[in-house]
Amino acid sequence: MTKTSITLPDIAAAAGVSKSTVSLALQDSPKIKPETKRKVLKAAKQLGYVYNRAAANLRRRSSEIIGMVINDLTNPFFAELAVALERSFTDSGYVVMMANTSEDMQQQEKVVRTFAEHGAAGIVICPVFGTSYEQLTSHTMKGLPIVSVMRPIEGNACDFISPDNIAGSQAVTAHLLAQSFTRLAFLGGLDNTSVYESRLAGFKTAVSKAGIAMEACEILPCPPTREAAAKLIMERAKQGPLPEAIVCYSDVVAFGVSFGLDRSGFKAGKDVAVTGFDDIQGCNVFSPSLTSVHIYTDQLAKLASESLINRLKDPERPISNQTVMPKVMIRESSILNK
Amino acid sequence: MTKTSITLPDIAAAAGVSKSTVSLALQDSPKIKPETKRKVLKAAKQLGYVYNRAAANLRRRSSEIIGMVINDLTNPFFAELAVALERSFTDSGYVVMMANTSEDMQQQEKVVRTFAEHGAAGIVICPVFGTSYEQLTSHTMKGLPIVSVMRPIEGNACDFISPDNIAGSQAVTAHLLAQSFTRLAFLGGLDNTSVYESRLAGFKTAVSKAGIAMEACEILPCPPTREAAAKLIMERAKQGPLPEAIVCYSDVVAFGVSFGLDRSGFKAGKDVAVTGFDDIQGCNVFSPSLTSVHIYTDQLAKLASESLINRLKDPERPISNQTVMPKVMIRESSILNK
DNA sequence: CTGAAAGCGCTAACAA
DNA sequence: TTGTTAGCGCTTTCAG
Numbered sequence: 001m002t003k004t005s006i007t008l009p010d011i012a013a014a015a016g017v018s019k020s021t022v023s024l025a026l027q028d029s030p031k032i033k034p035e036t037k038r039k040v041l042k043a044a045k046q047l048g049y050v051y052n053r054a055a056a057n058l059r060r061r062s063s064e065i066i067g068m069v070i071n072d073l074t075n076p077f078f079a080e081l082a083v084a085l086e087r088s089f090t091d092s093g094y095v096v097m098m099a100n101t102s103e104d105m106q107q108q109e110k111v112v113r114t115f116a117e118h119g120a121a122g123i124v125i126c127p128v129f130g131t132s133y134e135q136l137t138s139h140t141m142k143g144l145p146i147v148s149v150m151r152p153i154e155g156n157a158c159d160f161i162s163p164d165n166i167a168g169s170q171a172v173t174a175h176l177l178a179q180s181f182t183r184l185a186f187l188g189g190l191d192n193t194s195v196y197e198s199r200l201a202g203f204k205t206a207v208s209k210a211g212i213a214m215e216a217c218e219i220l221p222c223p224p225t226r227e228a229a230a231k232l233i234m235e236r237a238k239q240g241p242l243p244e245a246i247v248c249y250s251d252v253v254a255f256g257v258s259f260g261l262d263r264s265g266f267k268a269g270k271d272v273a274v275t276g277f278d279d280i281q282g283c284n285v286f287s288p289s290l291t292s293v294h295i296y297t298d299q300l301a302k303l304a305s306e307s308l309i310n311r312l313k314d315p316e317r318p319i320s321n322q323t324v325m326p327k328v329m330i331r332e333s334s335i336l337n338k
Numbered sequence: 339m340t341k342t343s344i345t346l347p348d349i350a351a352a353a354g355v356s357k358s359t360v361s362l363a364l365q366d367s368p369k370i371k372p373e374t375k376r377k378v379l380k381a382a383k384q385l386g387y388v389y390n391r392a393a394a395n396l397r398r399r400s401s402e403i404i405g406m407v408i409n410d411l412t413n414p415f416f417a418e419l420a421v422a423l424e425r426s427f428t429d430s431g432y433v434v435m436m437a438n439t440s441e442d443m444q445q446q447e448k449v450v451r452t453f454a455e456h457g458a459a460g461i462v463i464c465p466v467f468g469t470s471y472e473q474l475t476s477h478t479m480k481g482l483p484i485v486s487v488m489r490p491i492e493g494n495a496c497d498f499i500s501p502d503n504i505a506g507s508q509a510v511t512a513h514l515l516a517q518s519f520t521r522l523a524f525l526g527g528l529d530n531t532s533v534y535e536s537r538l539a540g541f542k543t544a545v546s547k548a549g550i551a552m553e554a555c556e557i558l559p560c561p562p563t564r565e566a567a568a569k570l571i572m573e574r575a576k577q578g579p580l581p582e583a584i585v586c587y588s589d590v591v592a593f594g595v596s597f598g599l600d601r602s603g604f605k606a607g608k609d610v611a612v613t614g615f616d617d618i619q620g621c622n623v624f625s626p627s628l629t630s631v632h633i634y635t636d637q638l639a640k641l642a643s644e645s646l647i648n649r650l651k652d653p654e655r656p657i658s659n660q661t662v663m664p665k666v667m668i669r670e671s672s673i674l675n676k
Numbered sequence: 677c678t679g680a681a682a683g684c685g686c687t688a689a690c691a692a
Numbered sequence: 693t694t695g696t697t698a699g700c701g702c703t704t705t706c707a708g
Binding site for chain 3: 693695696698700702703708
């Protein structure tokens, strides 16, 4: 909190005008004569005045604070998302409070409440799976505008921005299929979560469109972490011939798979084609570079901030779901015989 | 901002007590009879009351808001640092506002001021190189507690937390030297920046301790980005035999070098030993895994939050500089002949 | 143990 | 165009 307690009255006295004139002048109101404004601004600068937004917000009953709550910031993809969101909101003149929930529903409820207590105008959230608007707002912060990104809020109560997971997954699977692979696997992700279902659905669609029986394919869910994926693929490697190509739930999972393959004596992009999803920064570091589905995180963030800001302006506007079409980025990991 | 305007008077009325009793009860003051407290709490819950911290802070002239300003959030290392800082402060009951400066001094001054206006109790910052306390506070937010991480604020005006860059760099260089390499290079980083100077100094110390003439070594500074490093090493590769081992300024730089080597027909960890610095998450993804200097980001973040919180409690305490000893993590990229 | 009253720094009618 | 007057929702002496 600002230590120096220079306040409106102080600068009013210095400029020889009234408190409210100063207030208006600081807001650059057209009601104030230019000369007076200059006088006020000069006095303010001279006294080292720091505007107290908290006080202004209290009086005005509004704020330019956005609460950003993210399910897992240690996951590089979500960290990238958070950064993009911060940028979007900051660019629009908001200031963002951030919090991690570690996929913990309790924690999530707590931080949303904390943000509400701090006067957040709205919340942008990548929620824990299974979150509903009611539990988020504890039935008590009704009307707190919330937009969710990547993962929906149950009951369609909130604006929602996400990549087209089905299309992306289908496209990357098709890219693999185009190489005449017939034994594919979909690996990673948690059963019964929306993102998993969508990405798996895209995979299945592509497979059946290619006239391949799903029985020829393996579905291997696991927590979407590097460690879990590595462990899973290492165990799988012991149990017989690997699939020719593995469509991974996410890049993090793909990194884990790649690592696990390595430890099992196989090489991604050589013995097995591997693809990721999200196209995070790491994808083209080292070799083989990882084929992935680019989901335009910046664009998602931009849509999210626009959505939320629009809702702030008009709370009654209909709820909207927006989807961004992803793009397959073909790199080394998915092309064998290199 | 909370839409529902349930306020202290409302719950006072509902509970049949006064405003101030409610306030005290909500703070769990020992002055209030347990029974009254219960009554108040129940009424509050029932009415869906949301505590207004902004108002409380205004009155109390304090806040539990920390402003976190980071030079480059698109750099995965700083993103990891930001996440660790958020966690530390949140764990201590603070809420953090975050902002990126993109290494832009103007932007940096702006966000610090914005945070001050929002009533931040203190600032944790990884500053743009060359930042001084005076410019940060525009001579006007005097006394705003600031702690810097990784990079110092000029003039030693602020608490400062950093890894021991010299020791880390020296250690990782020594690890290379132990393999009897004689032609080493230090690559990446910007001249005249404190981190660069330290890491380079560690390199030089190790080299001369090994009895090798610095003339046998190359110093190749460049912006600490993947792209710049890749470009630099590719150009260097055209100009004759590469050094046997390259100590990189950071992991990001090392990734760039590894990539550039690949494009030039060489292989990190096979033709050239490569090491990074920071030990970010990506280091052991793919192969070769990257030897790096682990700098205990979590610990740095913890010290930073403790420092700042202590200063909040006692603004007069002497300024402290804390250093964390790093640890070399040996992986594949630095061991040839595998 | 509880209530009354003043005020944090600002904005917003309403007057002048 | 500017000043006066009330508060925003909360905490905090000070009385009772």
